[in-house]
Amino acid sequence: MTRSLVPLTLASFVLIATLLSGPILAQDEPKSNAQTDPKDGTTAKGGSANDGAGDSTAKDAKGKDGKGRAGADSKLSDTPEAREKREAELLKRFPNFLGELKRSDGFDKLTADDAIWIHKEKKAVVVSGHICLRRGALEMFACPSRTKEHESVIAAGAKSRFVHAALLAVGAKSGKPVQWQPEYAPASGTVIDVYVMWKDEAGKKHAARAQDWIRDWKTKKAMADAWVFAGSEFWNDPATGDRHYSADSGEMICLSNFSTAMLDIPIESSQSDGALLFEAFSERIPPLRTQVRLLFVPRMPPKKGKPARSGVEAPKEATSAADSSSSDGTKDDQ
Secondary structure, three states: OOEEEEOOOHHHHHHHHOOOOOOOOOOOOOOOOOOOOOOOOOOOOOOOOOOOOOOOOOOOOOOOOOOOOOOOOOOOOOHHHHHHHHHHHHHOOOOOOOOOOOOOOEEEEEEEOOOEEEOOOEEEEEEEEEOOOOOOOEEEEEOOOOOOHHHHHHEEOOHHHHHHHHHOOOOOOEEOOEEEOOOEEOEOEEEEEEEEEEOOOOOOOOEEEHHEEEEOOOOEEEEOOEEEEEEOOOEEEEOOOOEEEEEOOOEEEEOOOOOOOOEOOOOOOOOOHHOEEEEOOHHHHOOOEEEEEEEEEEEEOOOOOOOOOOOOOOOOOOEOOOOOOOOOOOOOOO
């Protein structure tokens, strides 16, 4: 089916964002035919449906200085002690983000089903979800529920368009999705730190960087790259006239590059099954169906005289990849 793409503008989401003081209609969820293993969520994976992104060989894409990439946390220690320290820091930084989210604690509800909230003071978006996969190759880290759970670690209870609206509401700026023609150009936008919070069977609270649950196929180390707010796109169905936000079909937090991604990584990362860069870091992921909270925290530009606030222990140079991107959404694919 031919798609007529429509630019995704800030104005398109302001109306939704202004409704934060009251619930939006409950969300309908598309059905999925994926058959998963009851133990670890894996499924026999067929060919990947490329959505305008092409089938390129995955390789490292360096930044302008030839060294780092936007938001990359390659200097972080990945020892058990370092991860334990980061967990303690995250639980201290976000003390009331597990359990009931209350207005009195600074939370505003975006959807009627309690799946997505924002905390204006912390400039954080909170999305409820659950673990849907613990082993195998990944194209996404998180997807909306009942879309692409066969290749995502977390199934989120909110649609991508509402997460986009919430990110705008806390100050993030969407940039541009990946470009493949006439040459590869990585996705751009505000760098977004993604954290996961959950309770174990004993009720103990835990927190981790999303990257700590993702393993590089080659290095066997945790993923270093951060995500950027690419912003996806709208498209009009010519048969029905209905307007759709493309990332609602699954591409909420991507690990392979998609022109429909809401969040993407700013390196060249193939969708081809034989060239996927990342897999689930099974040893670090809680059991299937564990309830989690996803936190989306934009790395805001530094105020005059103050260092930028970024991810836990993030390098000073990692702030935003939005310098050369549009602040009001994506453009049409050519």
